[in-house]
Amino acid sequence: MHQTLLTVAIIGYVAATGLALAYLVQREELLHRLASLATLTAWVLHTVALLALSFDLGRPPLASMPEAVSVAVWVVVLLEMWIERRYGLSVLGAFVLPVALVFSLQSTPTRSLIGPTLSGAWLWVHIGLALVGIAALVLNFAGAVMYLLQERQLRTKRTGTFYYSLPALATLDRLTYRTLAVGFPFLTTGLILGVLWAGTAWGSVFTFDPLALSSYVAWAVYAATLAGRAAGSWHGRRAAYFAIVGFAVLMLTLGAGLFLPGKHGG
């Protein structure tokens, strides 16, 4: 049941992505409305699918990589819809939904995310917080990409499609800053809980686990960006480049969790 629902939801996301991209290029209001409708419908189906899955499993759907990724996509789409409305950023979907779609196609055969030794409420909190953090950073990435595109339009003085469809630089810079400011604490708390777990469960904080190591690197990149921003010296283009680097490392992290053997994998 949940599998069917999930498949339909993913088809919905595919449609929403196509419509959002078409809107970006065509700037037809109708396309935007259809994209929003498709996004909302797919997200509702996704919600039901996740609930059904939780009932079936009798636990939060966070214990395998595909499960966790699916929840992350759910949070990403929720944030996308909220920020789009809140900031009137009608093109946001075109930059966020493709990422969400790539994520949700990651339904590799179920591999357990957590070792057999681990369980308990704190573990769910660790995973849940890290996922919310990652979701916010997906939006951070989208904001950075939009910033760089618009910045390029204004700098090269060629007013093409993006000049017309993307919002102002100041708006995009604020978006990347805020998503980082929200995502980072979640990521940090999630990581700290993870480290504590590592200490108690694996016996050492610094064991070799690809996912953990890679996520420390991602954390460091984001920490540096945030510190630079707060100090006032990093902003605009530089902050956007770092947002993209941080996101790339984050993707490596997820890749490590999906494909490399380690303590996060079964």
Next chain:
Amino acid sequence: MPLFVAGLSHRNAPVELREQLAVDEGKLRELLGDISGAGVVREAIILSTCNRVEVYAVADVPGEARAALFRQLCRHRGIETAPVEAILYTHANGEAVRHAFRVASSLDSMMIGEPQILGQVKDAFALAQSCETVGPALHTLFTQAFAVAKKVRTETEIARHAVSVSFAAVELAKKIFAGLDGKAVLLVGAGKMSELAARHLVEHGAFPIYVTNRTWARAQEMARALAGTAVPFDELATAMAAVDIVITSTGAAEPVITREMVQRIIHARRGRPLFFIDIAVPRNVEDSVDSLDDVYCYDIDDLKQVVDANIRERGREAHKAEALVDREVAKFLARLGDVEVIPTIVSLRERLEAIRSGEVKRTLARLPAATPETREAIEAMSTAIVNKILHAPITKLRESSRAGSSRSWLELVHELFGLGRK
């Protein structure tokens, strides 16, 4: 429906001819009075702007009416009829409807999307109304044209992007800063165009305004005009460090703002973008300035390029607008048929209603004992009878007008029901 529009515009007539033919309000009144008095047309509206002179009219013999109208017009303006006749365009019925919609929506304007034309069409309509040359057909057509124009404006971006250099500067500033509220502006040098750009920025919330000039008196004068503050010319760099937008327009032969100057202030700005609008020729801002981080520099050619792109953008939006107009024309034509028969339908209804209510009144007067229920039942029954009788003739009238053969049917209905002369 014998509706037509005939005239000339910037598309087919040189400006010399257009200005010869353009008519002012007083003459328009006279002209409208003449043509309706002569009985050439049943309805008429004359639209006269610097880009077009057009007559929208309903006449039994359109060709004859058109010739008579323009003969009158030329006589009023004291010019030969033949050369005007030779270039006139004429659109009839559906095409006339489309033309009216396109003109009101600014799709036929020299600058697509310009806002004045709708006001001019509204004025022409009001003038014709006061001369009593607007009948049901033109009334319906023009009210619908206003609605279509509004729809085009809100549903497409035809009028959204700036098509003048000074507005393009404002648009760019908004793409950098989002809102302009509280953004400080520095004017370097005085000039009409920079003053205009500064005014547009102020209208969008920019504040405060600083003005500097090599001539101190000129700086003070300009500062007064813009409700700003004059700054001595040797404090240019300091002032630049504090503002967000710099408009330069001095007559200097060498750049007034060098890369070195900007580089020195950039650190203290902590990432706040700085936008140079360089209207001067030769340019006042050194070429290499705009490769600095968070600095955007647009010279006059760049601004013109933005304007050109915006004009192309309007053209793109115009395609959407044309499609919208097409749909509206189709919708309107389905209704327009009714326009001609509506007065007859109304008087037919009024006639039968008068008979019905008169008879009901008489009947009820003879039935003093009737209960409210009985009275109501009699009212309801008589109304139902009238509606049933009317159904067939009204449907037939509507159908015939859509098929374009309403005239004989209208006469027949008038004769049969004794509605008086149409």
